[in-house]
Amino acid sequence: MSPERFIENVKAEQESLRRFLLALCNGNASDADDLAQEALVRAYVASGSFLGLSKFSTWLLRIAYNCYIDYHRKSEINTVSVDNCQATSAISEDYADQSFRFQQLYYALEKLDEKEKAVIVLHYFEDKSIKEIASILQIASGTVKYYLSTGRNHLKELLQ
Numbered sequence: 001m002s003p004e005r006f007i008e009n010v011k012a013e014q015e016s017l018r019r020f021l022l023a024l025c026n027g028n029a030s031d032a033d034d035l036a037q038e039a040l041v042r043a044y045v046a047s048g049s050f051l052g053l054s055k056f057s058t059w060l061l062r063i064a065y066n067c068y069i070d071y072h073r074k075s076e077i078n079t080v081s082v083d084n085c086q087a088t089s090a091i092s093e094d095y096a097d098q099s100f101r102f103q104q105l106y107y108a109l110e111k112l113d114e115k116e117k118a119v120i121v122l123h124y125f126e127d128k129s130i131k132e133i134a135s136i137l138q139i140a141s142g143t144v145k146y147y148l149s150t151g152r153n154h155l156k157e158l159l160q
Contacts, residue, residue, distance in 0.1 A: 001047045010040060016057060016126055017064055024068050029056035033073055036045035039064035045052040054135055057157040061126070062136045065118060072114065116151035119144055 001007075017039065022031040043063050050059055109117050118137055122128040130148075136140045 003047075003048050006044060006047045010043075010060070013057045015059055019125055020061055020065055020121055021068065023106070023109060023125055024065075024117060026110040027103065031071070034113075035064065035067045039067045043066065055132070058059060058128075058132050058135050061122070061128075062138070065136060079141055104159060108155055111158055112151055113147075115139070116147045116154060119147040120151040120155065123148055 014036075021035045021039075022029060025031040025035065033079050039060065043060055046063070050056070074085060084095055109120065113121065115137065119133055122132075122133045122136060128136070130141050133144045137144070141148075
């Protein structure tokens with residue numbers, strides 16, 4: 001893929017990429033922007049290997065999800081105590097209260113399992129099909145349906 005074509009594709013998908021990462025990061029724009037930047041760098045470096053077997057958006061969101069998982073794993077390693085976890089959760093909730101009009105949704109999404117959260121965000125925020133979500137998350141379509149169903153139920157409980 002040429003650099004010009006890559007830039008053209010990124011321009012078309014950058015809003016979707018940022019929305020996806022913002023939801024995964026529970027409304028933390030700074031973390032979402034950092035992850036988006038990392039995902040775009042990784043995608044640019046790997047752009048020569050993009051064969052067009054899937055949509056560009058599917059390929060890019062898969063890279064972004066991998067960046068998020070890497071970041072999440074590093075965060076878990078750096079979390080030393082339960083007090084730190086509670087402080088991080090409180091900071092996320094306060095940040096969401098100040099910055100986003102959908103703070104209740106972000107707060108509820110934060111409490112979901114990582115896979116449930118990713119499936120809900122991709123399906124409802126990004127209008128991705130079950131097949132596309134399965135490709136992005138590299139899980140079976142039946143598993144996507146399961147996470148979608150359980151995630152909806154968990155969200156419903158959390159938002160009531």
